[in-house]
Amino acid sequence: MPFGEIISILLEGALVTLKIVALALPLAAVMAFGFGMLRLYAPKPIKYLAIIYIEFFRGTSALIQLYWIYFVLPFFGFSFDAMTAGVVALGLNIGAYGTEVVRGAMASVPKGQYEAAVALNFSSTQRLWRILMPQALVNMIPPFGNLAIELVKATSLVSLITIADLTYRAKALADMTLQVTEIFAVVLVLYFLFAQVLAIGFRVLEKKLSRGLGRGGLGQ
Amino acid sequence: MSQPLIEFQGVEKRFGDTVIFKDFNFSVEDGEIVSIIGPSGSGKSTLLRILMTLEGIEGGVVNVAGEPLWHKRTANGLVPADNKHLHRMRHHLGMVFQHFNLFPHMSVKRNITEAPMRVQGKTKAEAEAIADELLELVGMSDKADMYPNELSGGQKQRVGIARALAMQPSILLLDEITSALDPELVDEVLDVIRNLAKKHSFTMLLVTHEMYFAREISDRVCFFDQGAIVEEGEPEQIFTAPKETRTQAFLNAYMSQ
Amino acid sequence: MNGFDWDWQFTFEVMPTILEAAKVTLLATLLGSCLAIVVGLSFALLRRSGFFLVRSITYWIVEFVRSTPLLVQIFFLYYVMPEFGISMSPLLTGVLALGLHYGAYLSEVFRSGIDGVEKGQWEASRALNLSVFDTYKDIVLPQALRPMIPATGNYIIAMFKETPQLSAITLLEMLQVAKIIGSENFRYLEPFTLVGVLYLLFSLIAAYGIHCVERRFPKEGITLK
Ligand SMILES: Nc1ncnc2c1ncn2[C@@H]1O[C@H](COP(=O)(O)OP(=O)(O)OP(=O)(O)O)[C@@H](O)[C@H]1O
Ligand SMILES: [Mg+2]
Numbered sequence: 001m002p003f004g005e006i007i008s009i010l011l012e013g014a015l016v017t018l019k020i021v022a023l024a025l026p027l028a029a030v031m032a033f034g035f036g037m038l039r040l041y042a043p044k045p046i047k048y049l050a051i052i053y054i055e056f057f058r059g060t061s062a063l064i065q066l067y068w069i070y071f072v073l074p075f076f077g078f079s080f081d082a083m084t085a086g087v088v089a090l091g092l093n094i095g096a097y098g099t100e101v102v103r104g105a106m107a108s109v110p111k112g113q114y115e116a117a118v119a120l121n122f123s124s125t126q127r128l129w130r131i132l133m134p135q136a137l138v139n140m141i142p143p144f145g146n147l148a149i150e151l152v153k154a155t156s157l158v159s160l161i162t163i164a165d166l167t168y169r170a171k172a173l174a175d176m177t178l179q180v181t182e183i184f185a186v187v188l189v190l191y192f193l194f195a196q197v198l199a200i201g202f203r204v205l206e207k208k209l210s211r212g213l214g215r216g217g218l219g220q
Numbered sequence: 221m222s223q224p225l226i227e228f229q230g231v232e233k234r235f236g237d238t239v240i241f242k243d244f245n246f247s248v249e250d251g252e253i254v255s256i257i258g259p260s261g262s263g264k265s266t267l268l269r270i271l272m273t274l275e276g277i278e279g280g281v282v283n284v285a286g287e288p289l290w291h292k293r294t295a296n297g298l299v300p301a302d303n304k305h306l307h308r309m310r311h312h313l314g315m316v317f318q319h320f321n322l323f324p325h326m327s328v329k330r331n332i333t334e335a336p337m338r339v340q341g342k343t344k345a346e347a348e349a350i351a352d353e354l355l356e357l358v359g360m361s362d363k364a365d366m367y368p369n370e371l372s373g374g375q376k377q378r379v380g381i382a383r384a385l386a387m388q389p390s391i392l393l394l395d396e397i398t399s400a401l402d403p404e405l406v407d408e409v410l411d412v413i414r415n416l417a418k419k420h421s422f423t424m425l426l427v428t429h430e431m432y433f434a435r436e437i438s439d440r441v442c443f444f445d446q447g448a449i450v451e452e453g454e455p456e457q458i459f460t461a462p463k464e465t466r467t468q469a470f471l472n473a474y475m476s477q
Numbered sequence: 478m479n480g481f482d483w484d485w486q487f488t489f490e491v492m493p494t495i496l497e498a499a500k501v502t503l504l505a506t507l508l509g510s511c512l513a514i515v516v517g518l519s520f521a522l523l524r525r526s527g528f529f530l531v532r533s534i535t536y537w538i539v540e541f542v543r544s545t546p547l548l549v550q551i552f553f554l555y556y557v558m559p560e561f562g563i564s565m566s567p568l569l570t571g572v573l574a575l576g577l578h579y580g581a582y583l584s585e586v587f588r589s590g591i592d593g594v595e596k597g598q599w600e601a602s603r604a605l606n607l608s609v610f611d612t613y614k615d616i617v618l619p620q621a622l623r624p625m626i627p628a629t630g631n632y633i634i635a636m637f638k639e640t641p642q643l644s645a646i647t648l649l650e651m652l653q654v655a656k657i658i659g660s661e662n663f664r665y666l667e668p669f670t671l672v673g674v675l676y677l678l679f680s681l682i683a684a685y686g687i688h689c690v691e692r693r694f695p696k697e698g699i700t701l702k
Contacts, residue, residue, distance in 0.1 A: 059677040061638040064652060068673060071656075071665040116321035119272050120335035120387060121310040124303070130338065134325045149544055156546035160645060167549055180556040188545045188553065195544035 001177045007186065013169035014190055020086055020155045020165065025148060027091030032098025032144075039099055040106060041128075050099070057096035062154050065089045070161045086158035094151045101147065105139040106132060138209045145202030149195045156191075166190060223286050225250040225391065225423050226271065232279030233266060233447075240266050241447045244280070250390075253417055253424045255434035255455070258444030259470060264427040267444075268393045271425070272315045273306050284312050284391070314389030318396045320376040322368040328379050329355070329364040332386045340387070347386075354382035358412050374405030378412055385416075392416075394426035406430065413437065431474060435459050443467045488667045491658050495671055498654040499679075505568060505650065506637040509575030513636065514629075516580025521587035522613075542581035548642050550574045555646045571643035579636045583629060590625035591617060615700070623694050630687030634680050641672075651675065 038050040057065065066089040070082065080088065109132050117127040159168035170187040174180045224247035233241040240263045248254050256264045269275040270282060273289070281298065282289040291298035292305045301309070323331050332354060333347035342350070355361045358378040368376055377397055384392060394413070398406040410433050416422060417437050428434050434441055435455040442452040443464070451464045462468045523535040542550070551574040558565060565573070594617050602612040644653035655668035 056677070059638075059680050060673045061641055061676065063639075063641045063644075064669065064673050064676060067652065067656065067665075068669050071659060072669050075664075075666055110321075112317060112319055112321035113323065115272075115274055116317060116323070118274060119310075119313070119315040119317075120383070121307060121339045122335065123307070123339075126338055130334070131323060135323075153544070153546040156548040157642070159548070167546065167552070170549065171552055174552070174556045181560055184549065184553040184557055187549055188541070191545040191549060192541055199544075 001173075001179070003179070003182065006173055006177070006179065006183060009169055009173065010166060010183070010186055010190070013164060013166040014194075016163065016165040017152070017155050017167075017194075020083070020090065020158060020163075021148075021152055023087045024091040024094065024151060024155070027087065028094040028098055028147070028151065029144075031092060031095025032102050035095070036099040036102025036106075040103055053092075054096045054099050057093050062090060062093040063157050063160065065093055066157055066161060082158065082161045082163045085161060086155070086163055090151060090154050090158075093154065094147055097147055097150070098144065101140050101143040102136075104143070105136040108139050109135045138206070141202055141206040141209060145199060145206075148198050148202065152191065152194050152198065222250070224248060224283075225252075225285060226425070227283040228267075228280065229283070230280035231270070231277050231282060233263075233270065233275065234278050239447070241277075244447065246442075246449060248391075248423060248425060251421045251423055253422075253437055253439045254426070255438040255441045256425070256427045256444055257429070257431065257434060257441060257470075258450075262444040263447040264444050265395050268315065268395050268425060268427060271391070272313055272393055273310060284309060311387075312389060313391050313393060314384035314387050315393040315395070316377070316380050316384050316397045319400050320368070320373075320380045322376055322379055322383070324368050327365050327367055328360065328371070331368070331379060332383045335383070336386050350386055351382070354385050357385075357415070358382045359408075372405060373401045374408045377401065377409045381409075381412055381416075389422075391423045391425065394424065394428075396427050396429065399429055429474075431459065431471070443470065445470075484664070484667060487662070487664060488671060491655075491668050492671065494658065495651055495654055495668065495675070498649055498651045499675060501568070501648065502637070502640045502650045503679075505571055505575065505640050505643060505648070506633070508572040509579065509636055509640075510633045512572060512576025513579040513583050513632070516576055517583025517587050520580060520584030521591060524584065524588055525591070539581045539584055542578060547574065547578045547639055548645060550578055551642060551646055567643065567646045567648040570646060571640075571648050575636050575639070575643075579632050582632050582635075586625055586628040586632065587621075590621040593624055594620050619699050620697075622699065623691070623696065626687065626691045626694060630683070630690070634683050634687075637683065638676060638680060 035050045035053055038046055039054065042050065066085065069080065069089045070085040073080065073085075113131055113135065114127065117131045122131065155165060156167040159165050159171065162168070164172075166187055170183050173183050177183070226246075226248040228244055228246040231241050231244040232239070233244070246267070256267065258264055266275060270277055271284070271289070277290050281291060287293075287309065288298060288301075289306075289309050290301050292301050323334070326334060329348065329351050332351040333344070336342040336347040336350060337344060351364070352361070355364055358381055360375060360378050360382065363371065363375060363379075368379070371379065380397070397413075398409050401409065410430065413424075413426075413433075414437060417424065426434075426438075438455050440452060441455045441458040443450050443458065443462075443466075445466055451458065451462060451467045458467065459471065462471060520535055520539055523531055524539075526532050526535070551571060554565075554570050554574050555567070558570070598616055598620065599612065602616045607616065640650055641652035643650055644656070647653070651672045652669075655672045656665075658668045659665035
């Protein structure tokens with residue numbers, strides 16, 4: 001097969017991978033914030049629910065979760081297409097790790113900030129949203145960046161439930177052609193570039209926001 | 221005799237098994253400036269933090285402006301205070317912290333206007349008018365748009381004072397507000413307090429290690445040791461003729477530093 | 478809705494097969510961990526090399542391995558090694574991939590562990606005229622060991638949880654076996670749930686084990702033979 005054709009097939013797969021990341025990342029963020037805050041501030045029974053979600057998704061691997069959602073849930077009457085199953089599984093999985101990021105970042109805001117907020121008589125909601133959260137957000141950026149890269153890597157698992165992403169196409173091409181070394185080299189480099197772009201993006205974001213912590217930005 | 225503005229009656233305070241205060245009694249009159257001195261760990265900060273509602277109490281009653289701070293009066297006597305009650309009581313109090321605790325994500329001006337706007341419901345214009353006046357008072361008018369990270373320690377603390385004053389408390393709590401500062405910056409902060417003491421009729425409760433300052437500014441000085449007031453009186457008397465041996469020892473140790 | 482209720486009889490029927498496969502999973506983890514530690518330590522030491530080129534090449538290798546998917550690395554080894562005349566069983570291929578992937582992660586743990594040893598220890602070793610090898614072996618590593626235990630343990634647990642990816646190259650580990658059972662019986666609920674629970678259980682036990690090792694590990698470090 002001409003190399004150009006291989007490349008164009010792979011690039012199409014890369015677009016599928018990008019699409020999954022673009023869908024799963026917001027889901028993960030929502031789960032991370034939602035359950036992270038429940039874990040920190042919700043009353044007991046709800047807090048335990050959050051802990052169960054977090055521990056379950058962190059205690060088993062993304063692939064098992066993916067299979068469970070894709071193969072088992074249909075028996076309960078919830079049928080997903082492969083794409084939805086992939087996005088949901090990865091979003092929930094990375095989101096569970098994200099809750100710990102949210103928790104750690106909230107805990108890293110100095111206690112004095114909370115005390116000053118009490119002394120100025122802010123309500124508990126104001127304390128959270130106006131004082132603690134804006135400061136915690138800055139601390140969340142680097143670990144969220146790492147999680148985003150983990151998400152990109154984890155998208156390769158959806159190839160195992162027949163989604164034609166980058167990994168799926170690489171394997172299919174490798175089975176069909178003899179250019180296995182070139183194919184996998186290209187695929188690895190594509191994933192690597194994707195991760196590097198994300199890493200740089202998050203670093204820029206962090207710079208921007210933490211400068212905001214000194215000058216403008218978040219408080220306004 | 222009028223009722224004291226602050227009154228501790230038989231207060232007990234514990235951290236786990238460590239007893240800080242036991243049957244502790246203490247009062248401050250309206251408009252009085254009281255300095256608290258004493259060795260480390262004697263409970264000075266804890267006293268202020270109980271008043272600022274940052275620490276609860278295990279027994280007794282604290283009255284502020286004739287109302288129990290940590291309790292609510294009901295038909296069946298006193299019950300522990302709820303958030304609403306604490307929120308209402310905090311209107312009387314303001315605190316300046318040793319480590320400033322300015323909000324790093326807000327400009328100097330925003331640090332001062334945020335609470336008047338969000339808590340007291342003032343308009344932006346009203347809050348900014350107050351902030352401008354206070355910044356003038358603490359000599360920080362030209363730094364209004366800067367951020368805390370860009371200020372020196374002395375400047376930060378002057379903003380901290382302005383921020384507390386913006387809520388117009390009747391009682392100002394000052395916990396070692398100069399001890400995190402470089403020596404050459406101490407006076408610019410103390411000058412602000414000196415001016416305040418002259419101009420306004422605040423009730424001030426200050427914990428300090430600056431003995432000359434306590435002597436100069438206070439109506440009364442209390443020497444604390446192990447959660448109890450060992451000796452109290454006019455500053456001249458405490459600093460020149462302390463009666464208790466523990467006070468003498470403490471002041472001697474301080475002088476010989 | 479035949480899949481809705483949990484079928485205990487079916488569960489007990491498939492349990493032995495899945496537990497049998499657990500041996501493969503554990504073996505892969507064990508071998509993978511050993512390899513990862515060797516790889517991690519080598520990378521960590523190379524990152525401290527005196528040659529700039531060696532340091533930066535190692536940095537980019539580690540960065541590359543860490544930011545590309547394990548699954549693709551598994552496929553890469555599985556498809557590409559035979560091209561170069563190396564043929565390995567799926568188990569060994571998997572172990573190699575796990576060892577390399579997690580070795581890259583561990584190298585960062587080891588590096589910061591070694592960096593954490595006081596500078597004075599190096600100076601004292603130099604003063605005693607110890608060779609670089611002896612300094613690492615007798616002075617630095619024994620002290621660096623304890624602080625590295627928790628992070629190393631966590632990565633080994635992470636590796637254990639990722640072993641299901643080896644099913645992609647036909648290794649008959651737990652998940653693959655469960656999938657086969659599921660497709661033969663048209664019942665996925667019990668086998669997949671069982672595998673999930675087993676992973677959860679093993680992870681918890683391992684986490685507790687690491688905690689114990691860390692607690693019982695002498696604070697002064699140990700003397701390596
Ligand atoms: N959150 C806490 N938990 C447990 N013990 C505490 C806590 N806060 C204070 N203490 C203890 O209470 C005692 C009194 O503390 P406090 O901070 O009031 O002392 P202080 O007089 O302000 O001392 P310093 O001059 O060092 O500020 C100390 O022994 C301290 O260790
Ligand atoms: Mg104190």
